[in-house]
Amino acid sequence: MxxxxxxxxxxxxxxxxxxxxxxxxxxxxxxxxxxxxxxxxxxxxxxxxxxxxxxxxxxxxxxxxxxxxxxxxxxxxxxxxxxxxxxxxxxxxxxxxxxxxxxxxxxxxxxxxxxxxxxxxxxxxxxxxxxxxxxxxxxxxxxxxxxxxxxxxxxxxxxxxxxxxxxxxxxxxxxxxxxxxxxxxxxxxxxxxxxxxxxxxxxxxxxxxxxxxxxxxxxxxxxxxxxxxxxxxxxxxxxxxxxxxxxxxxxxxxxxxFTPLIKEIEKITGSTYGKNEETDIAIRVIADHVRAVAFAIADGQLPGSTGAGYVIRRILRRAIRYGFTFLNQKEAFVYKLVDTLSKQMGEAFPELRAQQNLCENVIREEENSFLRTLDQGLILLDQIMQETPDKKVSGKKAFELYDTFGFPIDLTALILGEKGYSLDQKEFEEELQKQKDRSRSASKVISGDWQEVNAGETEGFVGYDTLEAEVKILRYRKVKSKKEGELYQLVFDKTPFYPEGGGQVGDKGVLESESGEVIYITDTRKENNLIIHLSKDLPQDLSGTFKAVVNAARRARTAANHSATHLLHQALRNVLGTHVEQKGSMVQSDYLRFDFSHFSKVTAEEIQEIEDFVNTRIAHKLPLVENREMTYEEAINDGAIALFGEKYGDKVRAIRFGDSIELCGGTHVGNTADIWHFKIISEGAVASGIRRIEAITSEAAKDYFVSQTEVYSEIRAVLKNPKDPVKAVMNLQDENTELKKQVEALLKDKAKNLKGDLKNEIKEINGVNFLAKKVDLDAGGIKDLSFQLGDETDNLFLIFGTEQNGKALLSCYISKELAAEKDLHAGKIVKELGKFIQGGGGGQPFYATAGGKNPAGINEALQNAEKYIK
RNA sequence: GGGGGAUUAGCUCAGCUGGCUAGAGCGUUUGGCUGGCAGCCAAAAGGUCAUCGGUUCGACUCCGAUAUUCUCCA
The missing domain is CATH 3.30.930.10 (Bira Bifunctional Protein; Domain 2)
Structure with missing residues (x-):
């Protein structure tokens, strides 16, 4: 069968x-x-x-x-x-x-x-x-x-x-x-x-x-x-x-x-299943893992560095690792299996077929990046082996390679084994355990039992139509976590608070008791279909009726952003094409984020077109048409957009603004006019084939324009209101580089003159060319000058002093040969001379500096320099 | 969310415990040689050492914060 x-x-x-x-x-x-x-x-x-x-x-x-x-x-x-x-x-x-x-x-x-x-x-x-x-x-x-x-x-x-x-x-x-x-x-x-x-x-x-x-x-x-x-x-x-x-x-x-996948793996990698245990394991690993990864991506979960995304990345990397080691695959190949998988299971799971292109791209990119990581790790491992003459590699080193550079431990062990090195596995495990304990204690949550206050079922969310409601507390519990501290979770018989979901943040607001006591609700979430309100405190008396009030301004801004997200989605499909699919979104009160599938950078012109598209719909004052009682099929037949990887009940809610229809549980503005204005503030890539747009609306957009205008007028003011500010800045830049060059040339000239003068002042004392002098140069200039003189004069002993910003600076240069021959050390000399300027210093034998807070002592220091060569 | 690392020339990277006037390879430009497959030789240009602050006589190097990025754990 x-x-x-x-x-x-x-x-x-x-x-x-x-x-x-x-x-x-x-x-x-x-x-x-x-x-x-x-x-x-x-x-x-x-x-x-x-x-x-x-x-x-x-x-x-x-x-x-x-x-x-x-x-x-x-x-x-x-x-x-x-x-x-x-x-x-x-x-x-x-x-x-x-x-x-x-x-x-x-x-x-x-x-x-x-x-x-x-x-x-x-x-x-x-x-x-x-x-x-x-x-x-x-x-x-x-x-x-x-x-x-x-x-x-x-x-x-x-x-x-x-x-x-x-x-x-x-x-x-x-x-x-x-x-x-x-x-x-x-x-x-x-x-x-x-x-x-x-x-x-x-x-x-x-x-x-x-x-x-x-x-x-x-x-x-x-x-x-x-x-x-x-x-x-x-x-x-x-x-x-x-x-x-x-x-x-x-x-x-x-x-x-599995057999179709295994056959394909054999074909791609030129290996045979059933002949060698190591090869067989590798083939099974790949056949299994490609299924998991492809299904996850089709459900909208991309490989990433946190949470579920990280799990997917680990699974995929394990498949790559086995291919790399046992099937000798040094280039991306796992993505080639998606086609076979899609043909085989696409009927029972249509999302696989629909998302095939994306799956392949994402997997291929991930493979390439991991192969780079492996290359890098191989070099590092080589280095470790060179630094380990006793051929016993510590678990700490291996852990560092694993933890910091992502190089798999089993590969480390394998390669070390082949080269005759041993590895302290136990120490590695200990390091890993330490890291796990650290992470766990950082995210530990202790939840208490639910305490029932009032009996009854909860009606759930009533906040589409109202921001206030008379509610009763059904139950509560105390939750303790390192991240948020002690919090109470409350469940009401009904609630106007929107729980975090569908990309939209949870509502904040207050709970007012009949006696006038006010409790702040800091966030609202959903757990097992139950709406949970988070608060720092509990009301004194839990039994009565409370007025639950949502922070209206915040909700209004969030709603504007959510409606704008729908218009953006529609705009993207219009401007870029219908291959655009939502891959995630984040709707907050201050901005919105929208991830979607698209294979190239969105150009500045396209961005403009998208903004115009959305703003036109805002200008058209499209009213919200909401239908909460549709079946999924009815909505889809009406042209509604549903999301892959999303679970829909038998009744869905359709949100419509003009031609934009989406299945959505979030809160929206009553009319697109309430969005005021839509402005994209960034566009970039989040993964291969996935782009992200960040945008703002309403008050945030206004604030944005106000602050941008302010910056602009400030710049104009600074530039004395030129006709063309851009040209003015460019002129300034050109002028700046030109001046820099001139200054540099002048300084060189000056140094040359100074150098010439100083050269004449060099005296020969005991066969050493000696000069001690106060100059007017900064630390870098003195160093430059010293080395230049040193290049031109043998057996040189230089002491320079200078005063910079009320502080004294001494420097000592000794030709390398001279330093070696006479056993002189510039660092020691400068340290001793440093006491005249109340400071300390040091350096190498041939060049050293000292600084102090007493410029008056410079001359004395210079006078004392001569004794070192006598 | 917690930990670790990285950020130095257009690119890939060195630069050890603070002090050799910041380097290499590739690339670029110029000149010379050359009949090719990464041509060869010589020279030059190219750096706010991610940003800001601190310690120090002195910071690419040490410390703190920020940004970006890689990675492990949850």
Whole structure:
């Protein structure tokens, strides 16, 4: 069965059991601070488990693209070494939100595997949670009884808390799980060791394929469990593993999910899969990683140096590294695989096809830049080896190479090994750990339990139409972090405060109690679909009704910037072409930032055209037309622009100004006239194929023009109001360089004369050409003069003194030969003479200077100089 | 968000613990030689040593801040 059909059959099966098929959520998570990537099928439904939202259908099924790069069962560094771990994978799942529970979940899972996919019942094992005495959780007897009806008891295994009790995190919904395992070993192997002894033992051919989680508890901050009012089912089946089972192969990489990629890698790199273990690992690493990276980029996540972008960069660099070392790829090649991937998976995931061009460009650029890093690192490593005669390279050195210059540690170890050097791995690990501890303590967040104040559900955001509302506090908690200190997070029954999202910053404002107490709301965010208000303090009395008031001026400026962002988007597509796609935006009160795909610099003329386009629409006073109750399809049919990598609900909000229609949850002005004016202040690149425009509107634009005008008039005033200021400045510059040249020539002339005069004053004393004199030159001039005289006269001993800005300066020059011959040291001499001018000094044997605060002593110092050659 | 590094000629970079009058290669210009594949030889031009401040007799070098950039960690 082809992988495409395996996926289809799964979804169809649950559709026949009254489940709605929903699309995969984006792999990159945008508005959940606790998670960077979707790492399990349940992520997009988290809000339903937490009770923060209600699903349209209580039965849902999907295939979810997931990314795992850390965690108990998957470390990035392990992927590729075996045949069954991945960074990016698909998770097939079926879900019940307070609907069916263990009975149906278990029976349907068995039916699908054995009757639809026709997997031999004899090779399947199931596990049931054995209970945990410490936490007083009983054995999952319910699941056990259900399984007993289907499976012979000798194929039911009891699992401990680690394997069979599922938790989302330290806090939140959790519950026991039942896993289905499959034994793919040969008959001989099975005869030697029974399959049930290998379940959960990390055997590559005895693997878990489906995990059925029964969510029935909530874990509180103190570690205790409470029963949930509604019970849920959350299942996940690894798509790639299922394909392995159904296609009768022994490795995920032998399924048709991976074979096209592997063939292409063989072709590009001229290597063969299946002959050499090192080569195989490299090929698997690349095949796996290119999927993860391409999907992430298609979801809008570019490789970068922070957060999710950094994870993507690391994955891609690992692929490059393996290609570099084991497949001898010294030039960019990973990007060439995107085409194959897009052909193969573009049907199930159309974003891949749409973003193919971008994916290729971004990956190629990233490859080139990393190959440069590697080159640089190789040179540095060579240097380290030269500086290490005992051939024992310290972990500190290797860490520096890794930490500061980005040179991978495994490459360091490999090269050192080849050259017969050893590496202190332990010290390296220690250094790494230190760095981790530093970072962790800097970003640690401690959150307390939610304290309920008023019961009830929250209505959510009501601030499209109003900036003020009478609200009640539903719950609050205290959060402590190094960055922000102690803060309170408050949840209201409804709120006019816009939470940070869709690129727009969260609102600020105040909360007024009936008694007149005022609490400042410093920011508003969204977590698991819950709107959270941040404040430094809590009101004295939490129970009453409060007036929540948004900072209106700030919101108005933000709204102007957000609406301008839409017009800018439209302008870009008009002026530059429809290949322009939004790749990110940041809408604040004082400026806006817009990233978009475009492959060349936007010219000054185009910038002008874009500004004009937007300002024309501002001048046309286009009213806001808002539709909050459209379906996604209706909006798209109307011509609305949706964003890749964005998760849309079943009802969307469309924002329209004239011909600009976008799906958007942000706040906007009522009429484009409220934007006043739009001005681009910068344009530049953020990544290959991605450009960034920064712009300002309304008051900020006014301020900009005012300050620019001020600077301009100041310049004019300084230049005495010339007709053409630009020409005036250019004249000044020309004149300046001309004068500089003249001064230089004059000074040279002067020095020449002075030099001639001084030369005549040189006296021979004891075979040494000696001169001690006060001159009127600065430190640089004296040095110049000294060396010039030194070039022309042998056996020279010079002492110059000068007064500069009320301070005394002495300098001493001694011909090199003379210094060596007579054992003279200018530095020592000048130090001794320095006491006459109340100062100190030093330098080399042949030239030294001293400074002091007593210019009156210069003459005395000069008189004393002669004794050094007597 | 936290740490580390870098910023020197048009380009790629040296310049060690403060003091050799800031250098090299490539490139540019000029002159000479030469029948090519990076032609050869000679000479010259080209630098606010990122910016600002501090320490010092003296700062490219040490310290602090800023900007830009690379990199690791979260």
């Amino acid at each position: 082809r992988s495409q059909d395996i996926r289809k059959h799964f979804l169809e099966f649950f559709k026949s059991k009254n489940h709605s098929i929903v699309p995969s959520a984006p792999m990159v998570i945008k508005d959940d601070p606790t998670l960077m990537f979707t790492n399990a099928g349940m992520n997009q439904f988290k809000e339903f488990f937490l009770g923060n939202g209600t699903p349209v259908n209580s039965r849902v099924t999907d295939t979810q693209k997931c990314l795992r790069v850390s965690g108990k069962h998957n470390d990035l560094e392990e992927v590729g070494k075996d045949t069954y771990h991945h960074t990016m994978f698909e998770m097939l799942g079926n879900w019940s939100f307070g609907d069916y529970f263990k009975k149906e979940a278990i029976e349907w899972a068995w039916e699908l595997l054995t009757e639809v996919y026709k997997i031999d019942k004899e090779i399947l094992y199931v596990s049931v949670f054995e209970g945990n005495e410490e936490e007083e959780i009983p054995v999952d007897g319910e699941a056990l009884e259900l399984w007993k009806k289907i499976v012979p008891e000798d194929r039911i295994i009891f699992g401990n808390k680690k394997d069979n009790f599922w938790e989302m995190g330290d806090q939140g919904p959790c519950g026991p799980s039942s896993e289905i395992h499959v034994d793919l070993r040969s008959e001989e192997e099975k005869a030697k060791i029974p399959g049930r002894e290998l379940v959960n033992q990390d055997h590559p051919l005895v693997v878990e394929i489906w995990n059925l989680v029964f969510i029935q508890f909530n874990r509180k901050a103190d570690g205790s469990l409470e029963k949930l009012p509604a019970q849920h089912v959350d299942t996940g089946m690894g798509f790639e593993r299922l394909c392995m089972v159904l296609q009768g192969v022994k490795s995920n990489y032998d399924t048709d999910v």
